[in-house]
Amino acid sequence: MYTFLFEILLLVTALSVDAFAAGFAYGVSKIKVPFISVIIVTGISSLILVISLLAGNVVSSLIPGNLTSYFSFLLLFVLGLVKLFDRSKHNEAENANKNQDDLVSPGEALTLGAALSIDSLAAGIGAGVRTAYIPTAFLASTVIGALALILGSCLGSLLSSHCRSNLCWVSGVLLILLAFMKLL
DSSP states (O other): OHHHHHHHHHHHHHHHHHHHHHHHHHHHTTOBOOHHHHHHHHHHHHHHHHHHHHHHHHHHHHSOHHHHHHHHHHHHHHHHHHHHHOOHHHHHHHHHOTTOSSBOOHHHHHHHHHHHHHHHHHHHHHHOOOGGGHHHHHHHHHHHHHHHHHHHHHHHHHTTTTOOOOOHHHHHHHHHHHHHHHTO
């Protein structure tokens, strides 16, 4: 039981690093993220994660036991490598403020939520946790994702004059770690 909960926490944390990076990019750019926009972004990502976890369960029931672990490893490992070298989330956050009002509107939050949830789709299929843990994954994804976006925005605003770091590589490392856990 604790292994699955740890996997969920690791998966959600890896996916939330992108939300943190997007929030950081907004904060550095002095763009405010209202609470309704935070809820929209994290709601979309969490919903896509749940759908992909369910799809992962279906895929794992169609593939023999050993192959499921290798499939999960491969999907999470490749996604982790892509994330390790991807620097586009910072640009997505800056480009999402289409109307240039220094405020993320609900419509812009839909765009950002969709962009951030692409990783949730692939990672969720690869993770394919037990159905009983999916509500936990949804709750964890929503809470941790919202906190990551808010904290990233606040920290980016505080540090805007000092640095413009891109932290997306951290999610890649966490996804690779999760991939190797699938082989255990």
